[in-house]
Amino acid sequence: MAETRPTFEKQQATILIDFCRQIPFHPRSNAFTANFPFAKSRFGCFLKPSMNIGIAQINPTVGDFPGNVKRILAAYRECIDSGADLVITPELSLVGYPPQDLVFKSQFVPKCLQALDYLAGEIREIPVLVGYIDHHHPGHPGKPFRNAAAWLENGKIQHRIWKTLLPTYDVFDERRYFEPSDSCDPIVWNGHRIGVTICEDVWTETFLQRPFYDRDPIAELSAKGIDLLLNLSASPFHLGKPLLRRTMIGAVARKSKVPVVYCNAVGANDQLVFDGNSVVADANGQICTQLPSFTEKCAVVDPFTPNAPEALFNSCDAADLYHALVLGVRDYVTKCGFSSVCLGLSGGIDSALTAAIAADALGPENVRGLTMPSPYSSRGSVDDSFALAKNLGIRCDEVPIRSAFEAIKSTMQPIFEDRPEDVTEENMQARIRGMMLMALSNKENHLLLTTGNKSELAVGYCTIYGDMCGGLAVISDLPKCRVYEVSRWINRDREIIPWNTIDKPPSAELRPDQKDQDTLPPYEILDGILELYVEHQLSADEIISRGYEETTVRWVQRRVDLNEWKRHQAAPGLRVTSKAFGIGRRMPIVQKLIG
Numbered sequence: 372m373a374e375t376r377p378t379f380e381k382q383q384a385t386i387l388i389d390f391c392r393q394i395p396f397h398p399r400s401n402a403f404t405a406n407f408p409f410a411k412s413r414f415g416c417f418l419k420p421s422m423n424i425g426i427a428q429i430n431p432t433v434g435d436f437p438g439n440v441k442r443i444l445a446a447y448r449e450c451i452d453s454g455a456d457l458v459i460t461p462e463l464s465l466v467g468y469p470p471q472d473l474v475f476k477s478q479f480v481p482k483c484l485q486a487l488d489y490l491a492g493e494i495r496e497i498p499v500l501v502g503y504i505d506h507h508h509p510g511h512p513g514k515p516f517r518n519a520a521a522w523l524e525n526g527k528i529q530h531r532i533w534k535t536l537l538p539t540y541d542v543f544d545e546r547r548y549f550e551p552s553d554s555c556d557p558i559v560w561n562g563h564r565i566g567v568t569i570c571e572d573v574w575t576e577t578f579l580q581r582p583f584y585d586r587d588p589i590a591e592l593s594a595k596g597i598d599l600l601l602n603l604s605a606s607p608f609h610l611g612k613p614l615l616r617r618t619m620i621g622a623v624a625r626k627s628k629v630p631v632v633y634c635n636a637v638g639a640n641d642q643l644v645f646d647g648n649s650v651v652a653d654a655n656g657q658i659c660t661q662l663p664s665f666t667e668k669c670a671v672v673d674p675f676t677p678n679a680p681e682a683l684f685n686s687c688d689a690a691d692l693y694h695a696l697v698l699g700v701r702d703y704v705t706k707c708g709f710s711s712v713c714l715g716l717s718g719g720i721d722s723a724l725t726a727a728i729a730a731d732a733l734g735p736e737n738v739r740g741l742t743m744p745s746p747y748s749s750r751g752s753v754d755d756s757f758a759l760a761k762n763l764g765i766r767c768d769e770v771p772i773r774s775a776f777e778a779i780k781s782t783m784q785p786i787f788e789d790r791p792e793d794v795t796e797e798n799m800q801a802r803i804r805g806m807m808l809m810a811l812s813n814k815e816n817h818l819l820l821t822t823g824n825k826s827e828l829a830v831g832y833c834t835i836y837g838d839m840c841g842g843l844a845v846i847s848d849l850p851k852c853r854v855y856e857v858s859r860w861i862n863r864d865r866e867i868i869p870w871n872t873i874d875k876p877p878s879a880e881l882r883p884d885q886k887d888q889d890t891l892p893p894y895e896i897l898d899g900i901l902e903l904y905v906e907h908q909l910s911a912d913e914i915i916s917r918g919y920e921e922t923t924v925r926w927v928q929r930r931v932d933l934n935e936w937k938r939h940q941a942a943p944g945l946r947v948t949s950k951a952f953g954i955g956r957r958m959p960i961v962q963k964l965i966g
Contacts, residue, residue: 425450430638718752801837847944
C-alpha cells in the first residue's frame with residue numbers, strides 16, 4: 372500500500388518554505404539570512420547565518436570632505452561588484468583622523484554633515500557604515516560633538532551610532548571634543564542583530580595597563596543580543612601594534628561568542644601612520660581574514676562561514692618600520708601639497724636611510740640631494756653620498772661650505788677675539804648647511820626633510836636651525852640601532868645603501884677625527900636607556916637597577932630633560948614606536964629636573 376502521510380523530510384521542507392517567506396531577503400544576498408531562535412532551534416541544519424561584508428580599508432585626508440566622499444564611494448562600488456551585502460569603512464572615514472581642533476571651526480561640522488547627506492543620497496544598492504562627526508544635543512551639558520557612525524541605506528541615514536569609550540591618553544585627546552554615547556543598542560537588519568562599535572569601544576581593560584572606563588560596550592551589546600560585531604577603527608601604528616590588535620579582536624570574539632569584523636584606516640595624517648591590517652575573527656576567536664598592511668584595500672568576507680584560517684601577514688620589525696615610514700613620507704608630502712623633497716646627504720647612515728625612504732615614497736625623480744663638505748669632511752663621505760644617489764637614481768649636487776664657513780668665522784673674529792674654536796664653530800657648519808638646504812627648498816619648492824634619528828634628538832646631539840631645519844623629520848622616532856637594522860634590511864637583496872656607509876663609525880665630521888662615540892655612550896647602551904626612560908618612563912634609579920652604569924644613566928636622563936626646548940622647535944616626526952617625541956609626549960620646557 373502506498374504511503375499517504377508525508378515523510379518527516381517533506382514536513383520539515385514545507386514548514387521551512389513557509390518560514391522563509393517571512394524572513395527579510397536582501398536583493399543582493401546569495402542566501403536567506405536569519406537569526407530567529409525558532410530557525411536556530413528547528414532548522415539549524417537547513418539555515419545558516421550568512422552575510423557578505425565589504426571591508427573598505429581606505430586612506431582619508433583630514434578635512435577633505437569631497438575627496439573622502441569620492442574614496443568612500445569608489446570603495447563602496449568595488450565592494451558591490453565583489454558581492455557585498457553591507458560595507459564598513461574606518462572611524463571618521465568622512466572626516467579623517469584625527470581632526471583635532473578643526474572641529475571647533477564654525478563650518479567644519481556643518482560641512483561634514485552636508486557631505487554625509489550627499490553621501491547618503493548616493494547609497495542606493497546596499498547599506499554602508501560611515502564614520503563622521505555629529506553635534507551633541509544643543510543645550511545639553513557635555514562636549515559639543517559626537518564621534519559617530521552613520522548607517523546609510525536607501526538614500527537616507529537610517530541609524531546613528533555614537534562612540535562610547537573616548538580615549539584621552541598618549542596620542543588621543545577625544546574627551547576634549549566628544550561626548551560619549553548614552554547606551555549601546557544593536558541594529559536589526561536583514562534578520563541579524565548587529566552591534567556597531569567605534570575603535571576604542573573594543574579595547575577592553577585586558578589590553579590596557581589599567582581599566583580606563585566604567586563601561587563595557589561589548590558587554591552592553593551582548594546583553595541585548597547580537598550575532599555580529601562590527602568595528603570602525605582609526606588605530607595608529609607603532610611597532611608591535613598589529614599583533615596586539617589581532618590578539619585583542621580574537622579575545623573580543625571569544626568573549627562575545629560572535630564574529631567580529633574590524634575595519635582599520637590606512638595612511639598617514641601629520642605624525643600618525645595608520646597601517647590598515649583590518650581583520651575578521653570568527654565566533655571562536657580565530658582570525659580568518661586579514662587585509663594587507665600600509666595599503667588601501669577592499670575585501671568581501673562572510674564572517675559566518677569563514678574559510679580555513681588564512682596565512683597572516685607577519686613581517687619583521689625592520690620591514691614594518693620601513694613601510695610605515697615610506698607611507699608616512701608619501702602621505703605627509705602629498706597631502707601637504709608638495710610633489711618633491713630635498714635633503715642633505717652627508718655620507719652617513721641617517722641621511723642615506725632617509726633618502727632611500729623618500730625615493731621609494733615619491734619616486735627617485737622627486738628627491739634632490741645636496742652633499743656639502745666642510746673642511747673636516749672626508750672624501751670618502753662625499754663619494755658615499757654620490758654612490759647612494761646613483762643606487763637610488765636620485766640627483767645629488769656637491770656644494771662645499773668651506774668659503775662660507777671661513778667668511779663667517781672671519782666676520783665674527785673681532786667679537787670672539789682669541790677664544791679657541793669649540794662647539795660654536797661646529798654648529799656654524801650645520802647652520803650653513805641648513806641655510807643652503809632651505810634656499811634650495813624655497814627656490815624649487817621642495818619640502819626639506821631632516822635626517823636626525825631618535826637617539827640624537829633625545830639627548831640634543833643635533834643643531835637647532837642647522838641639521839634640524841626642515842618640514843618633516845622622517846626618522847626622528849627611529850633609534851640609532853633601528854636605523855642600522857632597517858638599513859641592512861633594505862640591502863637584503865642588493866646594495867642600495869653603500870655598505871661602507873653602514874660599516875664605518877658614525878661621525879658628524881664637524882671637527883678633525885670626530886666620532887659620535889666621543890660624545891655619546893655606545894648606541895646599544897644609549898638606546899637601551901632611552902627606551903626605558905622615554906618609552907617606559909622609568910626613573911633613573913629604576914634604570915640603574917636594571918644593570919646600567921649610574922654615571923651614564925644620569926647623563927642620559929639629564930640630557931633628555933634639558934633638550935625639551937629643542938624638540939619643541941623640531942619638525943614634526945613620524946611615530947613608529949610606542950612613545951615618540953610628538954603629540955603623545957607632552958613635557959614642559961621649564962621644569963625642575965628630576966630622575
